[in-house]
Structures are given as C-alpha cells and as structure tokens.
Amino acid sequence: MRAYLPAYDLQTPANLAEALHLLADAPNVWKPFAGGTDLMVLLEAGKLAHKQFISLWHLPELRGIAVTDDSITLGAMTTYSQIQAHPILQSEFPLLCQAASWTGSVAIQNRGTIGGNIANASPAADSLPALLVYEAELELVSASGSRWIPYQSFHTGYKQMVLRSDELIKAIRLPRTTANWIQHSRKVGTRKAQAISKVCIAVLANIENDTIQDIRLALGSVAPVPVRCMQTEAVLRSRVMDDATINAARVALTNEIAPIDDVRSTAAYRLRVAANLLEDFLLNHGEHGEHGEKN
Numbered sequence: 001m002r003a004y005l006p007a008y009d010l011q012t013p014a015n016l017a018e019a020l021h022l023l024a025d026a027p028n029v030w031k032p033f034a035g036g037t038d039l040m041v042l043l044e045a046g047k048l049a050h051k052q053f054i055s056l057w058h059l060p061e062l063r064g065i066a067v068t069d070d071s072i073t074l075g076a077m078t079t080y081s082q083i084q085a086h087p088i089l090q091s092e093f094p095l096l097c098q099a100a101s102w103t104g105s106v107a108i109q110n111r112g113t114i115g116g117n118i119a120n121a122s123p124a125a126d127s128l129p130a131l132l133v134y135e136a137e138l139e140l141v142s143a144s145g146s147r148w149i150p151y152q153s154f155h156t157g158y159k160q161m162v163l164r165s166d167e168l169i170k171a172i173r174l175p176r177t178t179a180n181w182i183q184h185s186r187k188v189g190t191r192k193a194q195a196i197s198k199v200c201i202a203v204l205a206n207i208e209n210d211t212i213q214d215i216r217l218a219l220g221s222v223a224p225v226p227v228r229c230m231q232t233e234a235v236l237r238s239r240v241m242d243d244a245t246i247n248a249a250r251v252a253l254t255n256e257i258a259p260i261d262d263v264r265s266t267a268a269y270r271l272r273v274a275a276n277l278l279e280d281f282l283l284n285h286g287e288h289g290e291h292g293e294k295n
Contacts, residue, residue: 003043003044003045003046003048007051008043008048008051008052008053009051009052009053010033010053010054010055011030011052011053011054011055012054012055012058013054013055013059015059015060015061016059016061016062016141016168016170017143019032019054019056019059019168020141020142020143020166020168021143022054023054023142023143023165023166023167023168024142024143024144024166027165027166028165029052030052030053030054031050031052031053031054032053032054032056032119032168033053033054033055033056033057034056034057034076034077034113034115034116034119035057035077035079035111035112035113035116036057036111036116037104037108037111037112037116038116038120039053056076056077056115056168057077059077061075061170062075062076062077062115062168062170062171063075063077063078064078065078065082065086065089067088069176070175070176071173071174071175071176072088072089072092072093072173072174072176073171073172073173073174074114074171074172074173074174075115075170075171076113076114076115076116076118076168076169076170076171076172077113077115078113078114078115078172079109079110079111079112079113079114080100080101080103080104080108080109080110080112080113080114080127081100081106081109081110083096083097083100083114084097084100084101084109092176092178092179093130093134093174094183095129095130095133095134095183095184095185095202095204096127096130096131096134096174098130098185099126099127099129099130099185099187099200099202100126100127102126102187103117103125103126103127114127114172115168115169115170115172118131118138118151118154118169118172119161119163119169121155121158121159121160121161121225122159123155123158123220123221123222123223123224123225123226124196124197124200124220124221125220125226126187126197126200126220128218128220128226129185129200129201129202129218129219129220129226130185130202130218131151131172131174132151132152132202132216132218132226132227132228133202133203133204133216133217133218133228134174134175134178134204135150135151135152135174135175135177135216136150136151136172136173136174137149137150137151137172137173137175138150138151138154138169138171138172138173139169139170139171139172139173140162140163140164140167140168140169140170141167141168141170142164142166142167142168143166144166146170148173149162151172152228155225155226156225157224157225158224158225178204178206180206181204181205181206181214182203182204182205182206182207182285183203183204184201184202184203184204184205184281184285185200185201185202185203186200186201186277186280187199187200188200188273188277189264190264196221196264197220197221198221198264198265198269198270198273199219199220199221199222199259199265199270199273199274199277200219200220200221201217201218201219201220201274201277201278201281202217202218202219203215203216203217203218203278203281204216205281205285207241207285210240210241211238211239211240211241212236212237212238212239212240212241212245213237213238214237215233215236215237216228216233217229217232217233217236217253217278219257219274221259221264221265221270222257222258222259222270222271222274223257223258223259224258227256227257229252229253229256229257231252231255231256232249232252232253232256232278235248235249235252236248236249236252236282241282241285245282246279246282246283249275249278249279249282250275250278250279253274253275253278254271254274254275257270257271257274259271259274
C-alpha cells in the first residue's frame with residue numbers, strides 16, 4: 001500500500017546551520033533526508049514510519065570534493081556519479097569508484113550519496129568495505145560543534161551507529177597512503193548492479209617478493225555491520241603467498257565473520273564464498289599469479 005503523502009513533512013533549510021538547529025531544537029523529531037534513494041522505496045511501499053524529514057540535498061556545505069597532498073575529502077552529499085567521475089578517486093581510490101558503479105541504476109547513482117549510504121547503515125552496502133580498507137574518517141557535525149572519528153568505529157550494530165540524533169555526517173576523508181598497493185574488490189550477487197550483495201570484498205595489499213608486507217581486508221553482508229577483518233590481516237601479514245598461508249587465511253576468516261541466513265542467501269554459502277574470494281585474491285596476486293592494478 002502506497003504512503004499518504006500529506007502525512008509527511010519535509011523541511012528545506014537554507015543552510016547547514018539552520019538544519020543543525022532544527023535537529024538540536026527537536027531531538028528525534030526531524031530526520032535527515034539525503035538523496036532519498038532508500039527512503040523513497042519505503043515511502044512507495046507504505047513502510048516509511050517516520051514522518052518528519054530535513055532535506056540536505058541543496059546544502060552547499062555538504063557538497064564538493066577537496067584535495068590536499070595528504071588526503072581527499074568528500075562532502076556527504078557527493079553522489080555515486082560524482083565519485084566515479086573524479087580523476088583522483090579513479091586513480092588512487094578505484095575500489096570506491098567500482099563500488100559506486102555497482103550501486104543501482106544510473107538514476108540511482110545520480111541521486112544516491114556517500115553520506116546517505118553510510119548513515120543508512122546496511123551491512124550489504126557496496127561502498128562501505130572500500131571505506132574500511134581506505135581507513136576513511138568521518139566528520140560529524142551538530143549545532144555545538146564538529147568531531148572526526150575513524151569510519152571503522154562508526155557502526156556499533158545492525159542499523160546502529162555512534163551518530164547522535166542532533167548530528168549529521170558532513171564529510172568523508174580518505175588518507176592518500178596506499179600508493180603502489182594492489183587494490184581488489186568483488187561483489188557476489190544476483191547481478192553486479194541493481195541487486196543487493198550476497199558477499200562483497202575489498203582488499204588492499206602491499207606485496208613484495210611474494211611476501212605480504214601489509215594488507216587490509218573488509219567484507220560486506222557477512223555480519224551485522226561491514227567488517228574490517230583485522231584478525232585475518234594479522235594472520236596474513238609478513239607471510240609468503242603459499243598453500244599454507246591460504247589455508248590459514250581461510251580458517252581465520254571463517255572464524256572472524258558471522259553471516260546469517262536470509263532471503264538472499266544462507267550463512268553457509270556466505271562463509272564459503274567469502275573464503276573463496278579471499279583465496280582467489282591470494283592465488284591471483286602472488287609472484288606467479290596475475291597481479292592486480294597498482295596505484
């Protein structure tokens with residue numbers, strides 16, 4: 001059953017300060033509305049329970065991509081299309097660009113935003129494993145000020161996060177620290193786009209002389225939140241790429257993640273596929289394998 005539109009209220013503040021004051025003056029009353037690609041699905045289905053929203057779409061303080069020698073910072077309202085079109089993101093952060101290309105149709109990519117994807121807090125979101133391996137940082141703002149936090153600490157449980165009711169995500173900062181690292185990602189789903197992931201993997205690795213000097217590994221759709229697999233990383237770090245390393249990595253990974261059965265897949269399938277995706281990366285990026293693209 002479709003929703004009754006007059007029952008909803010959408011405020012359009014003139015600037016960020018006005019939006020933050022609305023949130024501060026009426027805690028838990030107003031909720032942010034970014035690109036709306038997830039909320040409109042619920043609205044169409046008559047399942048959008050909350051009624052009062054603040055549109056962030058036109059706020060200039062939440063837009064733009066700023067580049068420095070040390071980092072690149074994306075405004076929270078940066079769309080998937082803008083991510084894919086940016087030359088530095090293409091060359092240095094290709095996993096994020098690839099994830100943006102997986103997210104819905106072109107129409108969705110033109111409207112959906114990176115900040116909205118983070119705040120929606122789905123463990124199956126395609127862009128979130130990439131943000132984890134890039135060690136992104138988030139700027140959270142309220143009427144009382146701003147704070148930066150590691151993205152890795154943002155999600156605390158399924159659809160739960162450290163974002164307070166009076167705060168917004170203002171920006172996402174990506175450190176430029178992975179030059180010459182191998183970058184790899186893969187999505188397993190019914191289709192590559194316009195389908196929710198069954199399993200999604202993102203990997204950054206510094207491999208020299210067939211030895212893993214350093215590695216960052218993240219997975220989506222295998223736990224209540226997107227997961228940075230630091231225990232598996234520790235097992236792999238400083239090891240030679242051989243069968244023993246691959247077997248140890250598979251064991252560590254299956255012990256670290258906690259997938260569930262749902263309408264899209266089973267826990268057993270996700271465990272096996274996640275381990276297979278990691279093994280595929282290790283086999284194809286060793287000394288005798290097919291090396292992935294480096295920055």
